Amino acid sequence: MAYxxxxxxxxxxxxxxxxxxxxxxxxxxxxxxxxxxxxxxxxAVISAATGCLEVSTFLYPYSAWKDSFIHSAFENAAATISxxxxxxxxxxxxxxxxxxxETKFIAFGGDGGTYDxxxxxxxxxxxxGHDMVYVCYDNGAYMNTGIQRSSATPMFADTxxxxxxxxxxxxxxxxxxxxxxxxxxxxxxxxxxxxxxNLKDLxxxxxxxxxxxxxxxxxxxxxCPRGWRYxxxxxxxxxxxxVDTCFWPLYEVVEGKYTVNYKPxxxxxxxxxxxxxxxxxxxxxxxxxxxxxxxQKEVDRRWERxxxxxxxx
Amino acid sequence: MAIxxxxxxxxxxxxxxxxxxxxxxxxxxxxxxxEIPQYFxxxxxxxxxxxxxxxxxxxxxxxxxCIGAQAAGGRAMTATSANGxxxxxxxxxxxxxxRLPIVMACVNRxxxxxxNIHNDxxxxxxxxxxxxxxLYSESSQEAYDNMxxxxxxxxxxxxxxxxxxxxxxxxxxxxxxxxxLLEDEKVKEFVGEYKPAHYLLNKENPIAIGPLDHFTHYxxxxxxxxxxxxxxxxxxxxxxxxxxxxTGRKYGYxxxxxxxxxxxxxxxxxxxxxxxxxxxDKMREEGKKVGLxxxxxxxxxxxxxxxxxxxxxxxxxxxxxxxxxNAAGGPLFTEITSAVLAHxxxxxxxxxxxxxxxxRDVKADDIEFIYNKLLEIAAPGKVDSIYNYIGVRE
Ligand SMILES: Cc1ncc(C[n+]2csc(CCOP(=O)(O)OP(=O)(O)O)c2C)c(N)n1
Numbered sequence: 128m129a130y131x132x133x134x135x136x137x138x139x140x141x142x143x144x145x146x147x148x149x150x151x152x153x154x155x156x157x158x159x160x161x162x163x164x165x166x167x168x169x170x171a172v173i174s175a176a177t178g179c180l181e182v183s184t185f186l187y188p189y190s191a192w193k194d195s196f197i198h199s200a201f202e203n204a205a206a207t208i209s210x211x212x213x214x215x216x217x218x219x220x221x222x223x224x225x226x227x228x229e230t231k232f233i234a235f236g237g238d239g240g241t242y243d244x245x246x247x248x249x250x251x252x253x254x255x256g257h258d259m260v261y262v263c264y265d266n267g268a269y270m271n272t273g274i275q276r277s278s279a280t281p282m283f284a285d286t287x288x289x290x291x292x293x294x295x296x297x298x299x300x301x302x303x304x305x306x307x308x309x310x311x312x313x314x315x316x317x318x319x320x321x322x323x324x325n326l327k328d329l330x331x332x333x334x335x336x337x338x339x340x341x342x343x344x345x346x347x348x349x350x351c352p353r354g355w356r357y358x359x360x361x362x363x364x365x366x367x368x369x370v371d372t373c374f375w376p377l378y379e380v381v382e383g384k385y386t387v388n389y390k391p392x393x394x395x396x397x398x399x400x401x402x403x404x405x406x407x408x409x410x411x412x413x414x415x416x417x418x419x420x421x422x423q424k425e426v427d428r429r430w431e432r433x434x435x436x437x438x439x440x
Numbered sequence: 441m442a443i444x445x446x447x448x449x450x451x452x453x454x455x456x457x458x459x460x461x462x463x464x465x466x467x468x469x470x471x472x473x474x475e476i477p478q479y480f481x482x483x484x485x486x487x488x489x490x491x492x493x494x495x496x497x498x499x500x501x502x503x504x505x506c507i508g509a510q511a512a513g514g515r516a517m518t519a520t521s522a523n524g525x526x527x528x529x530x531x532x533x534x535x536x537x538x539r540l541p542i543v544m545a546c547v548n549r550x551x552x553x554x555x556n557i558h559n560d561x562x563x564x565x566x567x568x569x570x571x572x573x574x575l576y577s578e579s580s581q582e583a584y585d586n587m588x589x590x591x592x593x594x595x596x597x598x599x600x601x602x603x604x605x606x607x608x609x610x611x612x613x614x615x616x617x618x619x620x621l622l623e624d625e626k627v628k629e630f631v632g633e634y635k636p637a638h639y640l641l642n643k644e645n646p647i648a649i650g651p652l653d654h655f656t657h658y659x660x661x662x663x664x665x666x667x668x669x670x671x672x673x674x675x676x677x678x679x680x681x682x683x684x685x686x687t688g689r690k691y692g693y694x695x696x697x698x699x700x701x702x703x704x705x706x707x708x709x710x711x712x713x714x715x716x717x718x719x720x721d722k723m724r725e726e727g728k729k730v731g732l733x734x735x736x737x738x739x740x741x742x743x744x745x746x747x748x749x750x751x752x753x754x755x756x757x758x759x760x761x762x763x764x765x766n767a768a769g770g771p772l773f774t775e776i777t778s779a780v781l782a783h784x785x786x787x788x789x790x791x792x793x794x795x796x797x798x799x800r801d802v803k804a805d806d807i808e809f810i811y812n813k814l815l816e817i818a819a820p821g822k823v824d825s826i827y828n829y830i831g832v833r834e
Contacts, residue, residue, distance in 0.1 A: 170643040172512065187651035197642035199507050200536050206501035210466060210508025210516065211640055213492040217463035218514055218641065220490055226643045247505065251497030302520035 132325040135246075138163050139193075141171070146191040147183040149360025150266035153366065154180050154264045154351035156322045157329065159233065161262060161345070161394055162194070164333035170194060174208040174213075176240030177201035179351075180264065201245050202244040204234040205252035212257045231337050232259040237271045237349075238279035239269040244307070252303040253312045253342045260336040263305065274354040278303040282425065283418055284406045291409045296418055301425060310380045316343035318379035320388075323366050328377050328388055335379070347374045356405025368400040373430040378437070385437040387435040397426045442687070443621040449612035452580040452619055453519065453545045453605070454479035456587035458489055459627040462543075463514030463634075464503035466494035468524060471557045472609035473547035476519035488637035499524035503542075510540040511649050511707050513639030515591065517542070521609060522549035523561045529570070535602045535666065536571025536651055541594030542602040544572075545587065548710065549609040552797045558799020559609040561709065565762040565771045571665060573603040573672055574739040576709045578695075581618045582736075583607040585689055588622070591631050592679040598671040604645045608711040610799070622687065630686060637667045675738055678778075684797045693742035694735040696749060698724060702731030702812035704749065707776060708759040709735055712795070712802055719807040735772070743779035751777070751785035754818035757810045767825045770794050793830045806830050 141162040148155045158180065165171055171194035175181040184191040198416045199207045213233045228297040234252075236245050241263035249261055254342045268286050277291040281302045285291045289298035292419060306319045316339040319333040329347065336343035350357070350365045357365055369375040374397055377389040398419055402405040410418050447455065454476050456758060457465065466682045483489045494510075498576045509516035509684075520528065525546060535542050551562040564574060564774075573593060577583040583605060586783035590603040607613060622630070634690040638647045653661060672691075695713075698720050699705060706716055713734035723730045733749060752755050760770025773792035780790070793810055796802045810830065817823055 154777055165735055173638045174508065182652040185651045187653045187657050192648055195642075195646040197508060197511050197640060199504055200530055201540070203501060203504035203531070206496065206504035207508040209494060209496075209501075209503030210464060210510075211512035212508075213464045213466070213505065214509040214512035214514030214516070215492050217490070217492040217509075218512075223463075223513075228643070230641060230643065247497060248501050252499055253498075255494065261639040273651070299488040306768070328831065346757055422817070 130327045130330060130418065132327070133138055135163050135330060138155065138167065141193045143191045143193065145189070146177065147186070147361070149352060151352035151362045153266065153322060153351065155363070158228055159263055160322065160326045160329050161233070161333040164337055165231060166228070170226070170228060172197070172211045172232045172235045173234055174198065174204045174211070176204040176236035176245055177271070178237035178240050180235055191226050191279070196369070199395070202337055203238050203248045204236045204240060204245060204275060206248040208232050208234040208258045208259050209255065210273065212259050226382065230416060233337065234259065234261045236261070236263055237270065238265040239277045240301050242279045243277050244399045247294060250379060252316050253309065253344065255343055258341055260343045260345060262345045264347050266349045266351040266354060268351070270351050270354050270356045278336040279305065282422060283410055285409060286406070291349070296409060296415070297406070306346045307344040309346070309394065313383065314381070315339050316381055319346045319375070320377055321348040321366050321370055321375055322363070323370050328397055332379060354406065359401055365403055366394065368403055370401040371395045372397045372426065374400050375424055376430060376433055378433060385438050386409065386435070387433060397423050443623065447619045448614050448616050449580040449607045450475040450547065450614065451479060452584040453587055455609070455803050456584050457619065458483045459518055459622070459624050460515070460517070460524055460587070460591065460631055461489045461756055462491055462517045464492045464494065464506070464509035464516045465518065466496050466502045466509065466516065467518045468499045468502050468768065469495050470499070470521050470524040472549055472551065472613045472831050473519045473521040473524070473545065475613070476545055476547070480670070489651070490608055491518050499527040500531060503528040503535060506542045507531060507535050507540055509642050510542050511538065513636055513641045515634045517544065519545040519547065521524070521547045522551050522563045525553060525567060525772050529567065530538045530571035532567055532572060533742055534650070537661070538545045539600040539665070539668070540592065540602060541600055543587070543590045544602065546604045546606045547609045547613045549604050556798040560797050561760070561762040564604060564606045567604070568739060568771060572707060572739060573669070574737070575603065575605050575739060576736055577605065577607040577612065578713045578734060580607070580612055581619045583612060584621065585683065585687070585691065588627060588630060589679045589683055589691070592673060593675050595634060596675045597637070599668050599675050601668050601672060603752065606710065611711040617736070620687070624749070626686065626701065628681070649661050673740050673742065690719050691698065691736060693745050694733050694749070695735045697732040697734065699731035699749070701729055701752060703818050704728040704755045704811060705731045705733055705753045706757050706759060706807065706810060707733045707735065707772065709738070709761065709795070710773065712759065712761065715804055719804050719811065723808065723811055728811065728815060737787045741775055741779065746776060747780045747783035747785050750780060751787055753788045754820070755789045755814040757793055757814050759793045759795050763797065765799055789817050791817070791823060791826055791828060793828050795830045800831050802831055
């Protein structure tokens with residue numbers, strides 16, 4: 128069925144308002160849209176890693192989650208949900224659960240909880256083949272503890288543990304490509320997406336991820352107004368710039384086959400994305416042109432590589 | 441009719457798990473508990489159980505998956521030792537804090553470093569304040585029996601706490617002993633079905649577990665958890681009583697061996713109690729009034745009961761197979777002496793011996809030496825050294 132934003136938006140909310148995520152945060156937009164991809168008759172068990180999302184949506188005695196929800200720790204959202212999924216299989220086989228509809232298993236983690244401390248548990252759960260979706264909402268730093276660098280922080284971003292100083296231009300290392308790492312787990316479905324336009328790409332990928340049997344991984348860009356330093360009202364513009372500059376390509380890999388879902392007609396220079404954010408402000412000082420150039424080269428290299436992967440399917 | 445068998449401690453525990461047939465087992469190999477997931481995966485492979493076995497990539501994930509599974513509404517079990525238990529440490533607290541009645545077989549092994557695969561109690565003693573009920577076992581029979589009682593204690597609505605069943609690595613886990621097993625049907629009936637009041641997979645009543653819990657509520661939740669541990673004391677005895685009626689095997693908080701007229705006493709956990717019983721018998725023949733107390737339940741700690749039991753001796757040696765590195769005494773010693781003090785027993789003199797670290801053999805002679813030391817103190821002599829080591833080159 129063709130995607131219709133109005134219809135999708137009219138579905139009952141499974142992630143309610145009243146949570147304490149910041150205005151202008153990308154994560155709640157992403158979470159709400161992903162959960163809209165669940166069929167109304169299906170139940171979900173959701174796990175989340177410690178991080179902004181978890182601590183802002185489930186403060187005792189309030190929960191923003193209409194489905195069943197479990198948080199246990201920072202590095203183990205994947206392992207925790209894998210246990211719940213195993214219990215579901217075990218209990219169903221024994222006839223202990225006779226309920227209408229299916230139960231779906233979704234884990235959410237920030238980039239810290241996913242690229243860094245949680246990569247082992249994620250890799251293990253994906254390799255074991257649980258019928259689950261792992262969603263990384265990538266805001267490019269440990270935001271909950273005050274904007275420390277992660278392996279997902281882009282090169283030269285200013286964070287509180289990769290600060291700009293007399294001897295430093297921010298984070299000195301490149302951003303890890305977790306989506307490719309997940310592709311190399313050879314699981315049925317891997318996709319990279321962002322909340323742009325009418326959120327169609329995000330919705331369709333969430334639906335595929337949730338309803339593909341076996342493990343699926345979604346890497347979703349989730350800008351952070353505090354960490355990236357932009358005005359709350361600019362969220363959707365930032366998302367769009369990330370995609371239009373090919374800093375964050377939208378693509379999916381189904382059974383090893385690459386599809387780049389969006390190829391900007393007019394690929395913008397990455398500076399358009401960078402200059403919208405305070406964390407890159409130092410790059411625009413005189414004498415730092417070379418650093419901007421390095422970033423552009425890295426974006427181009429990765430984009431070309433992605434196109435060639437698609438071409439060689 | 442009970443079934444007579446010859447099984448190692450690991451086999452006995454795996455056999456109990458087979459009879460319990462939990463919904464989920466998640467485990468990771470580590471000597472000396474490795475055999476348990478091995479045996480169990482063979483049961484799965486042969487269709488002898490219909491459990492979901494999760495061969496996780498670490499013990500941290502083993503406990504995380506058990507948490508997910510138990511919260512989902514299933515019965516979850518695991519087995520580990522030493523570094524595996526240490527890697528679970530964060531999740532042990534989360535399991536008990538979320539009040540999930542997970543059951544674990546802990547096959548005691550020395551903690552690194554340096555790395556050592558042999559038995560001592562540094563692993564489970566390190567987890568003593570993690571909110572888990574801890575049951576200790578002298579033999580494979582006791583490990584088996586404790587496993588069968590564990591779910592009944594853990595899942596009791598007044599308790600809802602995880603249980604760790606400990607036995608000595610290699611000494612018990614790999615030694616083949618005579619054992620009496622219960623018939624599958626009897627185990628099934630005794631252990632019963634797991635029927636949680638609230639669970640994630642209940643679509644009709646979805647729940648949320650693991651909140652951010654501020655100073656407005658955290659303390660109350662911890663207070664409830666502490667109360668559950670107190671409640672466990674009663675439940676442990678009730679379950680033991682039912683188990684006694686079923687099997688004729690009697691269990692309490694601790695076992696007393698030839699203590700009736702004893703003047704001095706050793707307190708020791710797990711397999712070393714077997715050696716100590718042998719020494720007690722020998723010294724009794726020589727007319728020496730020596731006895732033994734072997735704690736079974738370390739968490740909850742039966743403070744007034746153990747203080748009451750020890751009050752009548754002239755001298756007591758507590759033997760610890762773990763050091764606290766506190767320049768004061770091992771974990772069992774400090775618990776026991778503080779219990780005795782708090783409960784007003786002033787009679788006995790107490791000494792502590794750290795023994796057997798990293799699997800160092802403890803011989804009958806060592807235990808006899810300690811009894812003789814106690815008899816000297818009781819003579820009456822004086823205690824010249826409270827915190828001591830035995831069997832180590834100084
Ligand atoms: C084992 C452990 N180490 C550190 C922390 C502290 N901690 C909590 S959340 C967090 C950062 C979360 O970052 P990320 O996963 O990127 O999510 P975000 O907060 O950015 O949404 C850290 C370091 C923790 N809770 N547990």
